[in-house]
Amino acid sequence: MGGSFRQKWSKWGAPLAAELGRTAEKLLFPPSCVGCGRAVEANGLLCPHCWGKMPFITKPYCPIMGMPFRFDPGDGFLSGEALADPPPFTAARAAVLHKGPAVPLVSGLKFSGRTELAPIMAGWMLRAGADILPQADAIIPLPLHNRRFRHRGYNQAAELGRNLARLAGKEFWPQILLRRKYTIPQVGLSAKERARNVRGVFALRPEAKALLKGRAVVLVDDVYTTGATVKAAARVLKRAGAAEVFVLTFSRAVKEEF
Ligand SMILES: [Zn+2]
Numbered sequence: 536m537g538g539s540f541r542q543k544w545s546k547w548g549a550p551l552a553a554e555l556g557r558t559a560e561k562l563l564f565p566p567s568c569v570g571c572g573r574a575v576e577a578n579g580l581l582c583p584h585c586w587g588k589m590p591f592i593t594k595p596y597c598p599i600m601g602m603p604f605r606f607d608p609g610d611g612f613l614s615g616e617a618l619a620d621p622p623p624f625t626a627a628r629a630a631v632l633h634k635g636p637a638v639p640l641v642s643g644l645k646f647s648g649r650t651e652l653a654p655i656m657a658g659w660m661l662r663a664g665a666d667i668l669p670q671a672d673a674i675i676p677l678p679l680h681n682r683r684f685r686h687r688g689y690n691q692a693a694e695l696g697r698n699l700a701r702l703a704g705k706e707f708w709p710q711i712l713l714r715r716k717y718t719i720p721q722v723g724l725s726a727k728e729r730a731r732n733v734r735g736v737f738a739l740r741p742e743a744k745a746l747l748k749g750r751a752v753v754l755v756d757d758v759y760t761t762g763a764t765v766k767a768a769a770r771v772l773k774r775a776g777a778a779e780v781f782v783l784t785f786s787r788a789v790k791e792e793f
């Protein structure tokens with residue numbers, strides 16, 4: 536008797552329950568704007584209000600650091616940061632400033648498992664990196680430590696990097712750079728503490744040197760904050776023989792009010 540009920544349930548009951556579950560999910564979670572949660576037509580999109588407020592980075596910006604200037608200083612002008620502390624990378628670019636509706640996009644991809652956002656975000660990065668991508672041979676995502684990768688199940692930088700490599704028609708090298716130290720989150724650390732926190736964090740697989748020699752690569756991450764992490768990774772890649780290291784992130788933290 537029990538067996539026959541189980542058979543009937545698996546034939547009729549389970550699919551019905553699954554269908555009811557999907558309907559309930561649609562009723563409970565209608566497609567909503569990633570920026571503000573308002574209802575939109577299709578999932579993963581922004582409402583017109585958030586679209587209008589998306590802080591896309593546009594010229595003029597520092598040709599090295601990629602940070603927008605408040606006013607146009609003229610061609611070839613470098614920012615104070617690029618002059619005072621020349622970075623180990625050739626140039627950095629980002630699609631948006633890390634504020635307003637850009638913030639929930641980043642946290643949705645990073646903490647809420649919303650990997651379906653990665654192709655959209657990578658599309659914006661493709662545009663932001665239009666002057667660096669044609670010079671590059673391959674895309675390298677900033678790696679997560681194994682422990683964090685196991686916990687999250689994916690690396691948000693690799694999700695962005697894989698989509699970007701596909702869109703830009705570049706090779707994707709997710710395996711050559713390793714994170715060997717479990718770092719504490721950089722939030723709330725001073726610039727000095729961040730630099731110490733990332734010292735010795737990155738290592739390369741043995742086969743990396745042959746791949747990197749004389750090549751130009753783009754390091755991809757979700758957010759550029761102080762740059763301590765990507766600078767540490769860029770140094771490791773340059774030391775291994777990479778000719779150029781570019782940095783392309785989705786967003787860029789803002790120190791001052793823009
Ligand atoms: Zn919205």
